Amino acid sequence: MHSFSPESLLAVRFHNARPGLELVTIIDAALPVALITADVLAQDSKNLPLMDEFVLRLVDHRVTSQHGISGMLGLPERMVDQTLAELFRSDDLRWAPPVPGGEPGNPRLRLTDKGRVTADTAAAVEPVRVNQAVVYDQMLWKVAPYNRDTTVRRGQAEEDGLIMLPVARSGPVEDGDITAADITALLRENGKTDREVLQVKSISQAPSRRVLPVKILVYADEERTEIQLGVVVDGELSHAHELALIGHGGARTLGITVAPPSERPSLNATWRKPGFRCRKSPSTARSKPPSSSAPRTPPRPRRRHWSLRRTRSGPSVSSSTRRSSKKPSPTPGAACCSSPRGSRTRSSPPRSSAS
Template identity: 40%
Template structure:
């Protein structure tokens, strides 16, 4: 819901119709570099001290030697004079290093390039070095099991040393010193060797115009738009590459007249508040909030009925929430016509462990229904398949009915075909 509130109005003329989990292809590369320890002084300061040690002359001579404005050299000389690294005289314009200044010049001269090896993340969608935490990278199988849309790589060629520039590596090391390289400056990248392939899980926003069929996407990384990823995906074909489409909106299911008379839309406040209207209209993303509320708060009963259950919705997070309800001794009934093998395996596991968990297969298509405790959500929203590639994105309107006798009736009707 936070993403919905923040980004729903970002594309004028388009509606936010979906938020998908997506996976950016990343390769962790072992990188051999030629580097040197980061020097304690700026380059001009180093040259001034080393030239004074070589007795090139005073500030005028050093400025001429370096081809710089003398004011720049004078400023450096003044700094080191205050620090006690040099003294002026005895002759006019003469500069002499103190013992401290000579030691500092010796240290600067003693720094020699070294060869180091460390691992870096390389983003194959943007084709660039990236600063990703290892804990945020997952395997392909984990991304698939979580129902992520796998984003394409910009190239299919092998990552080579020229793709990993010293400037990019230094930028990463300066932003994040994890002990990978210490305080060093990379001078050259000698070689890179792919060590493992991983994915970074991000959010993918889908915007659309349901009348014209127009679709646009936006990639969200760490809570913000990632322009570099959006541009890279756009060059690869964007929504056409991913196969995203939009379909006409689905209006809310008409209620019996006595409930329709009570329906409030738009309704004030948040869902399922104590003083919320008994019959309240809900928007697209409030459906997902309702499903999550049911999975987190149901105390007595939970019924979810829909045509299909997909791994993009029935993922590890969903299953963990569902198991929490079962441990709290909530009766859980899932009604669905079809599902994938992975989903069926996980649900069978729960069914073996908990007697209060039941799965039902209708003869035809299942009716989309959500009932938990005293709440009945009336909508055509596909509760267990609203997320995932290959499905058209559309707007759904629904209604939350918090009338005890109506909720009881809907619950009984939803399970009646499967009762002995």
């Protein structure tokens, strides 16, 4: 089974991420982070809305009128009416008869048995102080959902030749840099939705300097005049880190340059090799007209090849004469013109066609 390296998988995923540019190379880099332990006041979430809880607890403390609840909470009566309707529907509240001597026609609110259990359960859930471990991204200067186990020592990263990404500012992380809302959002992002951070009491930073290994994707055009960088954190392109890197100077700050591409050999060039001759194509030769200033040389006359035939010595005889020289066959019934046997008739020799 074939195994693919992380760089090859990233090249397949993000080679078309920048239209008009090509992925030139992938570089190992290090993102500075800080390991933080925050002392926070947190509370586990309840299955009861906050408004419902306050109304039930006020009714339990004998605030039994709608007007009184609205005044205690400082909310409009219309909002209190909606909450009371929900609690009556869930069988947590009921009407009680008015107090003797009180105003007639003014019923009082009272908890049902189910409502008393609901109020007691909600009152039992109280905020607690816990230590929450987080990873702080020093390039973005914010809490990040990174795994602490994937970080390495800065010294080890420098020995391995990783490029260090810049930080937003120097110095340690302070207490005001981390808020309760930041940690709550981090817990939600990590899938822990049953806890809410109410307050950050204090933070402590680990003394060792840590970094998170990341990848830098280098993109360039064909002429290598435009260079763009992409930062891959936890296997995904991070637009926030890319913008932060541009703010620090981009590729120039990191010392990343792209060499011009090697010249490709021309197809019309002649390459001299032993025993090999490359001739230009006729179409290429015709594409370059001669200069008007250069003298035109007359074309060479073509050399004619004469084929030599071996002929007989003596007069030449035409084909018609050769055919007529054949002895005709005697025709039947014709008189014989031959001389008697023993006598010879001397014929005159034929004229020669040659002079």
